[in-house]
Amino acid sequence: MLEAKRGVLGLMVMAAFAVCAPAALAQTTITQDTPISSTVPSQCNDHTIAFTGTLHSVFTFNTNPNGMTHTNFDFSVHATGVDTTTAINYVVNESIHNESNVHGIAQVQNFGTKMMLISQGSAPNEVDRSTLHVVINSDNTFVVQRNSETISCK
Amino acid sequence: MIEGSIRTGFLAALVLCAAGALGQSAVSNSYDANLANAVTANNCSSGEPVALSGTVHVSYSVSTDSSGANNFAIAAATNLSGIGQNTGAAYTAGDSDDYSSSTTDASADLTVELKSALTAQNGGPGLNLVQSLHIVVDTSGNISVQVVSNTTNCGS
Numbered sequence: 001m002l003e004a005k006r007g008v009l010g011l012m013v014m015a016a017f018a019v020c021a022p023a024a025l026a027q028t029t030i031t032q033d034t035p036i037s038s039t040v041p042s043q044c045n046d047h048t049i050a051f052t053g054t055l056h057s058v059f060t061f062n063t064n065p066n067g068m069t070h071t072n073f074d075f076s077v078h079a080t081g082v083d084t085t086t087a088i089n090y091v092v093n094e095s096i097h098n099e100s101n102v103h104g105i106a107q108v109q110n111f112g113t114k115m116m117l118i119s120q121g122s123a124p125n126e127v128d129r130s131t132l133h134v135v136i137n138s139d140n141t142f143v144v145q146r147n148s149e150t151i152s153c154k
Numbered sequence: 155m156i157e158g159s160i161r162t163g164f165l166a167a168l169v170l171c172a173a174g175a176l177g178q179s180a181v182s183n184s185y186d187a188n189l190a191n192a193v194t195a196n197n198c199s200s201g202e203p204v205a206l207s208g209t210v211h212v213s214y215s216v217s218t219d220s221s222g223a224n225n226f227a228i229a230a231a232t233n234l235s236g237i238g239q240n241t242g243a244a245y246t247a248g249d250s251d252d253y254s255s256s257t258t259d260a261s262a263d264l265t266v267e268l269k270s271a272l273t274a275q276n277g278g279p280g281l282n283l284v285q286s287l288h289i290v291v292d293t294s295g296n297i298s299v300q301v302v303s304n305t306t307n308c309g310s
Contacts, residue, residue, distance in 0.1 A: 097286070099265035102257045108223070112251035114269045116282070116310045125310050131252075154271075154310075 029060045034144055036079050044126050044153035049090060049117070053079025057144050059136075061105065069105050073098040075132060077115060088121035092128065106138040110147075117151065125154045181295040184213035187287075189301060193239060194272075194283065198308035201281045204245050204272060208234035212289055212299040219256075226262040226291055228253045230299070232270055234283075244275040247283050262291040265302065272306060280309035 036053040060072040074097050081090040094115040100107060110131050117126040130149040136142040187210040196203045214228045231250035238245065249270030255262045265288045272281040286302040 096267055098267060100255065101263035102255075103259050104257075106257065108225075108254075108256035109264070110252075110254040111266060112253055113267075114249070114251065118310055129251075 027060065027062045029058060031059075032057045032144060036077070036146070038146075038149065039084070040128075040149050040151050042083075042126060042151040044151065045123075047083050047085040049081040049083055049126075049151060051079050051081040051092075053077065053092065055144065055146060057134075059142070063105075067103055069102055071100045071102070071105075071107070071136075073100070073109070073111070073132075073134060075113075081117060083123065086121070086123065088119060088123045090117040090119055090126070092117055096132065098132075104138065105136055105140070107134075107136050109134045116154070127152050127154050183215065183295070183297060184211065185297045185299050186211050187299045187301050189234065189304075192301070192304055194236075194281075194304045194306045196281070196306045198281055198306055200279060201306055201308060202238045202240035202243075204236035204238050204281070204306065206234050206236045206247075206283075206304055208232065208247075210234075210268070210285065210287065210299060210301055212287070212297060214262075214289075214291055214297050216291070216295070223256045223258055224260065224262075225254060225256040228255070228262070228264070228266075228289055228291075228297075230266070230268050230287055230289070232268060232285065234270075234272075236272065238274075241278070243278055245272045245280070246275060247272045253289075260293045262289070264289050271309065281306040282309050 034055040036051055036055055039048055039050045041048050056076045058074040062070045076095045077092055079092040092115050096113050098111045110133050113130055113132055115128045117128050119125050128151050131147045133145045133147050189206045189208055191205040194204045210232050212230045214226055216224055216226050218224050229252050232248055234247040236245035247270040251268050253266050255264055268285045268287055270283050272283040274280050284305045288300045288302050291297045
């Protein structure tokens, strides 16, 4: 049953975790590791690449006396992929840094990202683009997802 | 005489109103940040600093949803050339990406990354360019962008 679920194509599978963001006071840092398990068609060669790995998120909140919250969003992606047709492996190691300034803490941010898939074989490297979707709610819960992933030629 | 004075005054008022309208600044929903010989901070041992020139173009649109949140949809695109500071090699870079921010604020203030391939025109090894862009849409709806940093990593 589990093997069948893993074999589903064209789905972006990212677990959404509800965790508690801190109350907007002083500086607080929270971290979260979100597993990556997805299968994505490549526009480069019509093959499919199956990924496993981790999206590591570190959010740092600083609230000043006028109620503005400065948020640092630091992401790192460590994943491996395998071309399900050629069995060639790919490696992804990327870091992403973004920031926001908002009143209060509630916000929805979408950050376009670009990562390199480094081929471990004879195939050329490819480019992975996705959107990091971050929702921070007023009740201090938050969610991180990777959406709209596409793979194209370098 | 009185009617002529009234007519003259009315026309004068119309002229003043028109002048006032022309004097109001139009909201700018796009902005070009120009780079002129901005030297990259190089993190690649086999690479080199590159002096970048060109444009980072940023534009946005905004909508308000049923909850009252303002959603700012932002697009950024680069069109750059560069000169290697060690080799004199010519480089080019061009890429784009999208971002959005949804809050109850009437303005948006984001710092985002835009990554592009910095390609050597002589066929030599390229670099990966990471630009940090500070994008602000003020409460009047005007957008501005500052290129905070230009950093290169080894290409792939």
